[in-house]
Amino acid sequence: MNTAELLDQFVTEARECLEAIGERLLEVERDPTDSALLNDLFRLVHTLKGNCGLFEFQALERVVHAGEDLLDRVRHGQLTYGPELADALLDAMDYSSELIDRIERDQRLEAADGRSDALAAALRALLPQAQHAAPQAAAEQAPGAGAAAPQDSPADGAPGWLGRIPAALLAAHGGATALRYEPEPECFFKGEDPWRLALTAPGLLHVD
Structure with missing residues (x-):
């Protein structure tokens, strides 16, 4: 076809x-x-x-x-x-x-x-x-400009995974929103592509 x-x-x-x-x-x-x-x-x-x-x-x-x-x-x-x-x-x-x-x-x-x-x-x-922030994602406010949250001791209650975001990126985009997206186990059987969904997020600056 x-x-x-x-x-x-x-x-x-x-x-x-x-x-x-x-x-x-x-x-x-x-x-x-x-x-x-x-x-x-x-x-x-x-x-x-x-x-x-x-x-x-x-x-x-x-x-x-x-x-x-x-x-x-x-x-x-x-x-x-x-x-x-x-x-x-x-x-x-x-x-x-x-x-x-x-x-x-x-x-x-x-x-x-x-x-x-x-x-x-x-x-x-x-x-x-x-x-409101994004489909199937929980929005977390990134730490303030200038420093990344350490993996073991997140700042201001932010989750530890924010520490994997480059400090330079946080410095340049201190007001950005970080999203953690966890696909459903059966997503592929529903015709969904989690990687494509992540890459098509509006205003995407960084993916880990």
């Missing part, structure tokens, strides 16, 4: 996914306590996100990934499904449908997209405060 055929298949499957997501969103709105519906909705959004990664459609993946993270918190009881959340998800999926049309028309998609960024930010703004 050549690239054009793969792209056609992606567009077809993405539209089917978005249609099913739209139906599930309406059903969940009627019964937000139905765990089976929530799990099915999450699965559909997760599948769409995974397919986006195959073609590096970053503007689309950005929105869908934010929706996936939001739904993951809802299905685990960490967030309540309500009208504001439902509207944000509907807006995001409607725009995702527009991006699919653009992909079919142009056979490509620009990585930078202001509307995509805004919708992803709106979704992530609904996450619990500790989850």
Whole structure:
């Protein structure tokens, strides 16, 4: 199967996914306590996100990934499904449908997209405060400029692994945020690539 055929298949499957997501969103709105519906909705959004990664459609993946993270918190009881959340998800999926049309028309998609960024930010703004920084990562404030935290005695309660960040980098970017990302054991079976996710983090300065 050549690239054009793969792209056609992606567009077809993405539209089917978005249609099913739209139906599930309406059903969940009627019964937000139905765990089976929530799990099915999450699965559909997760599948769409995974397919986006195959073609590096970053503007689309950005929105869908934010929706996936939001739904993951809802299905685990960490967030309540309500009208504001439902509207944000509907807006995001409607725009995702527009991006699919653009992909079919142009056979490509620009990585930078202001509307995509805004919708992803709106979704992530609904996450619990500790989850805003990045998907599946806990944000830690790096030590102040000028010195790295020693491995055995972290400064200001910072974790020891921050000591592996070069001191010169910390001096130049003292206000940066350090993230520790631990992939799920079954991530590859879900079509995820942890290394690619790490390398595509916005504003990446250093990877260990």
